[in-house]
Amino acid sequence: MADALSPAARAEWVQAISADPAAHTLQARVRPSETPVWRGGHLAAHPAVLRVFVLSDGQGGWQAVPGGLVRIAAQGDGGDDPWLSMQRGSASADAWVVGEPAMAHAGPATPEPADLRPPLREPLSPAALAEAPRIVTSRAAENLFWLGRYTERADAQVALARLMVASHTDAPAPLWAALEHMARMAGLVDEEAPPWPSVPALVGSLSQQLGDPHGSVSLAYNLQCLKACASGLRDRLASEHWALIHEAEANVRQRLGPLAQQAANPPDTLAVLTFSAMQLAAITGAQTDRMMRDDGWRLLSVGRHIERMDYLAQVLDIGLAHGLPELDEGAAALLQLFDATITFRAQFQGRREMLPLLHLLVHDADSPRSLAWWPAP
Numbered sequence: 001m002a003d004a005l006s007p008a009a010r011a012e013w014v015q016a017i018s019a020d021p022a023a024h025t026l027q028a029r030v031r032p033s034e035t036p037v038w039r040g041g042h043l044a045a046h047p048a049v050l051r052v053f054v055l056s057d058g059q060g061g062w063q064a065v066p067g068g069l070v071r072i073a074a075q076g077d078g079g080d081d082p083w084l085s086m087q088r089g090s091a092s093a094d095a096w097v098v099g100e101p102a103m104a105h106a107g108p109a110t111p112e113p114a115d116l117r118p119p120l121r122e123p124l125s126p127a128a129l130a131e132a133p134r135i136v137t138s139r140a141a142e143n144l145f146w147l148g149r150y151t152e153r154a155d156a157q158v159a160l161a162r163l164m165v166a167s168h169t170d171a172p173a174p175l176w177a178a179l180e181h182m183a184r185m186a187g188l189v190d191e192e193a194p195p196w197p198s199v200p201a202l203v204g205s206l207s208q209q210l211g212d213p214h215g216s217v218s219l220a221y222n223l224q225c226l227k228a229c230a231s232g233l234r235d236r237l238a239s240e241h242w243a244l245i246h247e248a249e250a251n252v253r254q255r256l257g258p259l260a261q262q263a264a265n266p267p268d269t270l271a272v273l274t275f276s277a278m279q280l281a282a283i284t285g286a287q288t289d290r291m292m293r294d295d296g297w298r299l300l301s302v303g304r305h306i307e308r309m310d311y312l313a314q315v316l317d318i319g320l321a322h323g324l325p326e327l328d329e330g331a332a333a334l335l336q337l338f339d340a341t342i343t344f345r346a347q348f349q350g351r352r353e354m355l356p357l358l359h360l361l362v363h364d365a366d367s368p369r370s371l372a373w374w375p376a377p
Contacts, residue, residue, distance in 0.1 A: 003029070032084065035072060047073040049084050050095055066097035136296040140236070143229040144296045148303030150226035151287065154248075155280045156311045157219045159337055161188060161210055162273045165266050167333075175329050178322035182315055187217030207269045211256035219276070220256065223249040236296065241286040248279040309371055312338060316361060316371075325354045334361065338369045 002010060017024045035048040052068040070093045071084040084090040124132075136144075164179050171179065183189045189205045210219040227249045230237060237245075255272045287304075291297050315337050324330025331352050335341040338361050348356045365372045 032073075035070065037072060046075070047084060067095045069093075070095050134292070134294040134296075136294065136299070140233060140296055141299050143232045144236075144300040145303040147226065147229040147233065148287070148300040148305075149307045150222050150229060151280065151283060152304045152307035152311070154219055154222045154226060155277075155284065156308070157186065157188060157210070157222065158273050158277050158280060159339070160186060160315075161206060161219070162270065162277060163333060163336055164188075164206060165270045165273065167329075168266060172327065172329055174322050174327060175324065175333055178318055178324055178330070179333070181318050181322070185314055185318065186311070187215075207256070210269075210273075211252065211258075213253060220249075220252050223252050236291060238286060238290045241283070241290055244279055244283050244286060248276060248283065251275060251279065305374065308369070312361075312369070312371060325352075325357055328352060331357055340367060340369050343367060 002013070005013065017026075032047040032049045034045040036043045037046040038044075049071050050068050051071065053065045054062045055065060056062055072091045072093060073084050074090055160179070160182055164183060167175070167179075180189075183206065184191070188209055190209060209215060209217075212218045213220040213224060215221055227245050230242060230245045234242060251272065256269070284304075287297075287300060291300070316334070319325065319330065319334050322330070324334055332341070334357070335344050340360055344357070344360055347360070360367060360370065362371050364370045365374070367373055
């Protein structure tokens with residue numbers, strides 16, 4: 001501040017400004033107004049400044065936008081920040097104009113008091129309703145896209161982990177080798193975990209990885225991300241939908257997290273995963289049945305389908321490489337991972353031939369878990 005500088009220092013600034021005027025800006029110090037702030041259980045007066053915004057009409061005219069942005073000092077006296085900059089801890093608040101003042105009478109008459117009633121709105125016509133666009137903001141679009149991806153990613157992790165934990169005692173060697181390959185591909189087991197036949201150690205590593213909230217490929221982490229995306233979409237999600245997401249994240253964090261710090265306990269891990277599978281099924285059902293099917297919902301569906309195609313294509317590739325369709329247990333495992341067991345039984349009456357299996361998993365566009373399926377608009 002210039003008034004606090006010594007004469008010598010001020011002379012240096014004058015010389016610098018004269019040498020390069022365009023690189024400097026001078027601003028007069030103005031004592032700010034004050035606004036009440038609730039702090040420490042009582043009201044206190046803090047310095048505040050109002051920043052207003054004006055719009056150009058493109059023809060040389062300007063119009064002030066009602067309201068503005070208020071900067072409020074963090075300290076009651078403004079401290080050493082007379083400009084109330086955000087970088088030095090000042091807070092910001094929106095200023096709203098709830099009514100426009102009435103026009104004053106000509107002459108010395110006292111102006112009429114401000115009319116604080118909200119302006120009347122014309123009723124919407126059928127034509128206006130039919131033509132009204134459904135706006136999807138860029139922030140909502142991004143959250144919806146990743147909401148779909150994280151939902152599908154968590155669902156796929158639960159399905160694979162349930163299959164591994166449930167079959168870890170009696171799975172034949174080719175099936176377990178394929179499951180282990182899939183788990184390492186999906187990051188569900190630690191890279192240093194011993195391979196089959198050290199099944200207990202592998203299942204223990206699986207439980208630890210699933211419940212690690214800091215692992216970028218863990219179930220706990222993906223549910224945290226799912227919840228974070230959903231928190232930015234509260235105006236689009238039914239209250240039950242949000243409650244399901246919140247409870248699914250809490251279930252894994254509170255129940256699977258402690259198991260990750262203990263010795264492997266497959267029955268407890270399986271119980272948590274089974275409950276998570278039911279919650280995720282309800283979440284995907286809410287996305288299908290309780291959300292407006294606008295462009296935002298289509299982005300959510302695109303995210304889910306991209307994640308599903310990528311994961312299931314890798315699952316099928318690994319399954320074929322290990323010859324799973326040729327084994328009864330292997331074919332059943334593929335159907336379970338594609339969530340197509342009931343459909344296959346209903347259509348093919350328990351057959352185990354390669355062709356009908358691949359037809360259902362790859363080419364059947366009526367199956368939502370097929371690689372050929374695409375959500376209807």
